[in-house]
Amino acid sequence: MRELLDDLMSRFPALRGQLLEGDAELAPFVNVYVEGEDVRTRQGLDTPVGEGSQIVLLPAMAGGAMSRGQSLGRG
Amino acid sequence: MPTYRELLQSARASIEEVDANAAQAMLAEGALLVDVREPDEWAQGRIPGAVHVPRGNLESRIENAAPDRSQPLVIYCAAGNRSAFAAKTLAELGYERPVSLAGGYVDWQRNGLPTELPRTLGPARQTRYSRHLLIPEVGEEGQLKLLDSRILLIGAGGLGSPASLYLAAAGVGRLGIVDADVVDETNLQRQIAHSTDSLGEPKTDSARRRIEGLNPDVEVVAFRERLTSENIERILEPGWDVIVDGADNFPTRYLVNDASVWHDIPVVHGSIFRFEGQVTVFKPGSGPCYRCLFPQPPPPELAPSCAEGGVLGVLPGVIGSIQATEALKLALGIGDPLIGRLLLYDALSGEFQEMKLRRDPACPVCGEDPSIMDYVDYVEFCAGVGH
Numbered sequence: 001m002r003e004l005l006d007d008l009m010s011r012f013p014a015l016r017g018q019l020l021e022g023d024a025e026l027a028p029f030v031n032v033y034v035e036g037e038d039v040r041t042r043q044g045l046d047t048p049v050g051e052g053s054q055i056v057l058l059p060a061m062a063g064g065a066m067s068r069g070q071s072l073g074r075g
Numbered sequence: 076m077p078t079y080r081e082l083l084q085s086a087r088a089s090i091e092e093v094d095a096n097a098a099q100a101m102l103a104e105g106a107l108l109v110d111v112r113e114p115d116e117w118a119q120g121r122i123p124g125a126v127h128v129p130r131g132n133l134e135s136r137i138e139n140a141a142p143d144r145s146q147p148l149v150i151y152c153a154a155g156n157r158s159a160f161a162a163k164t165l166a167e168l169g170y171e172r173p174v175s176l177a178g179g180y181v182d183w184q185r186n187g188l189p190t191e192l193p194r195t196l197g198p199a200r201q202t203r204y205s206r207h208l209l210i211p212e213v214g215e216e217g218q219l220k221l222l223d224s225r226i227l228l229i230g231a232g233g234l235g236s237p238a239s240l241y242l243a244a245a246g247v248g249r250l251g252i253v254d255a256d257v258v259d260e261t262n263l264q265r266q267i268a269h270s271t272d273s274l275g276e277p278k279t280d281s282a283r284r285r286i287e288g289l290n291p292d293v294e295v296v297a298f299r300e301r302l303t304s305e306n307i308e309r310i311l312e313p314g315w316d317v318i319v320d321g322a323d324n325f326p327t328r329y330l331v332n333d334a335s336v337w338h339d340i341p342v343v344h345g346s347i348f349r350f351e352g353q354v355t356v357f358k359p360g361s362g363p364c365y366r367c368l369f370p371q372p373p374p375p376e377l378a379p380s381c382a383e384g385g386v387l388g389v390l391p392g393v394i395g396s397i398q399a400t401e402a403l404k405l406a407l408g409i410g411d412p413l414i415g416r417l418l419l420y421d422a423l424s425g426e427f428q429e430m431k432l433r434r435d436p437a438c439p440v441c442g443e444d445p446s447i448m449d450y451v452d453y454v455e456f457c458a459g460v461g462h
Binding site for chain 1: 325353368369370371372373374417419428429430431432433
């Protein structure tokens with residue numbers, strides 16, 4: 001899995017910040033699934049990945065709206 | 076040749092009879108109440124907690140109703156005669172303590188003791204819900220359960236609209252709606268509970284009108300406010316069986332999650348983005364909670380852009396309808412709710428996938444050693460300025 005993600009992130013560098021924390025471990029607000037199983041329940045980023053494996057990268061999604069008057073704080 | 080009178084006397088002499096007080100004491104200690112009257116008598120009222128085993132089927136059905144012969148039985152009929160014969164038969168069948176209620180149901184009622192009338196739907200509801208009544212897994216009993224259900228909707232927007240409409244159509248007796256927004260024209264591309272007529276109105280009012288028009292059986296409880304740590308307990312106070320989470324921001328999702336764990340209320344979670352949607356059921360104790368998946372919200376610098384990400388209008392219709400389906404399954408207690416299963420839908424490819432979700436023993440809220448004990452009001456920042 002690590003190799004696969006490294007390859008992906010080398011092609012899409014912006015993904016690195018979305019997927020990894022401190023460059024080595026999966027960030028807590030993203031989940032990665034191989035064949036429907038969370039890699040954290042397997043061998044984490046060392047989980048083996050085969051030809052034709054289904055991988056899902058799942059970031060936390062809260063939905064769309066944050067329009068006028070709704071933000072609770074502005075940075 | 077004995078007469079009926081003599082037969083009855085002999086039966087009563089050979090069994091134990093109790094009065095109402097003694098019967099209530101026995102019931103309080105775990106005796107089973109058995110009504111041996113005919114079905115038409117049962118349909119007109121019974122003593123609460125009774126099981127119905129008409130005397131005509133006593134021998135064949137009693138073992139199902141009362142498998143434990145050591146459990147005391149309080150048997151009643153209308154006047155105390157049939158129950159005497161029944162008690163005698165049950166003693167012959169090996170029941171250790173079958174007693175007959177002297178004076179039966181008539182005396183019980185006359186003394187003002189509690190009785191219950193059967194609940195039926197009535198002709199109007201039998202018509203309205205006829206397609207539910209035809210389904211064995213629902214039937215009149217299920218429909219009555221739905222009419223008794225109380226479901227809280229967080230958000231009356233993209234997800235909440237279809238969910239609220241289908242839950243209302245199904246006859247959920249009480250629908251709570253939490254939404255502080257007003258109807259905006261950009262909403263009408265997907266938020267089908269609202270309309271051009273209701274532009275500018277609070278979404279709670281607009282949704283209420285639409286729901287009441289669809290089904291007057293539904294009581295709408297509106298909360299025209301944003302969910303925060305200050306109001307969440309008050310909003311939960313009336314009591315809810317299921318929460319349908321159609322929120323559009325992280326702070327609300329986490330408040331709902333934590334509350335659901337502490338109040339033991341299942342949450343049907345849905346979220347959408349462009350062409351993709353997710354739906355699952357977080358049931359405290361049975362499966363993971365939202366924090367098992369995402370212990371904390373993403374840091375502000377990685378938060379999604381504040382402008383709406385754009386979404387295919389019908390997508391929340393699909394996901395919201397699945398949320399309503401899951402809520403109905405939970406309310407009815409049927410089928411396999413999506414507990415521990417995350418359903419992903421990709422509208423473009425037309426594919427559904429399922430991910431296994433597990434409880435995290437280290438979860439800060441539902442884990443073995445919780446570190447979060449109080450509501451957290453996350454402040455939602457906007458990545459990127461000047462939108």
